[in-house]
Amino acid sequence: MDPQDPAKAFELSAFTPYLLNLAAETQGEAFSRIYRERYGMLRTEWRVLFHLGRYGALSARDISSRARIHKTKVSRAVEALSRKRFLTREVSEEDRRVEILSLTPAGYRAFTDLSGAAREFEAGLAARLGAEDLALLRRILDRLASA
Amino acid sequence: MDPQDPAKAFELSAFTPYLLNLAAETQGEAFSRIYRERYGMLRTEWRVLFHLGRYGALSARDISSRARIHKTKVSRAVEALSRKRFLTREVSEEDRRVEILSLTPAGYRAFTDLSGAAREFEAGLAARLGAEDLALLRRILDRLASA
């Protein structure tokens, strides 16, 4: 089949979902190198670690709803972080189905380290794009993420 | 461990790679419903189909480099599209390692249909975000995708 008439041709490189995906992959890969190489973590593990470091003890369900991560992914990330001795689990007194997750000192150190790395990463983006464009980008992404 | 001092706390919701990923997932999921439900395609298949529809006959290698998709993913997508009778493969005369891929009429119809759907999708985004913000978004994403 011959290519489509260029006049009415649709450009994939101007299709926003495609661009979003490319940008997310490129940037996500760049940052993932850090937590992967330093702590052998996967993305979901980094996010779970982050939520516990940022907000204190939470249940898996809390993390799942706050971070918009499916509960099976959370379950596996918790298991992995627990094996790494980055968090401890304790059955809740009020509801024995619930496990309260807390970072260990080692987990908290990893959190602090990675938070710093994330801040630097973000500063690098600000330097590249300019603070205004970056702020605008985040504002738009935030709208796109919710719909 | 207690949560970090809020004053110096790092917000994941203001971390660009995270926002990029959320937005890409949300929007990608919304559009993928279309090619998944209409043609049972995966994302890589849609991209391969698109490249063949847009640019005419190409080799798997061409698609791989143009679309930035790893060759094993292209190989599997080509296999799937071939099973669906959306493309044909023909060994090149000049180089018998190369297969020239071309859309069948059915493949081309799917391409035309999905291109239209993509255009509509993009128009919906323009309506939601405003044409200027969308254009700016695409410009920024383009820069982020390349580094």
Place this chain on the structure above:
DNA sequence: GGATGATAGTTACTTTTGTAACTAACAAGG
């Protein structure tokens, strides 16, 4: 024209993710 190295594409193997079913615990109504 045979050895060496590169390239196109596939296959095998492993890791990760998605989906569904499951267990255990709770809650509420009769």
Place this chain on the structure above:
DNA sequence: CCTTGTTAGTTACAAAAGTAACTATCATCC
């Protein structure tokens, strides 16, 4: 209390993606 329905979390199974090794072909250069 005992049924019915719901929720927290895990596990089992299937689909998808990543990595590495492989086959076949080509190109070069001695």
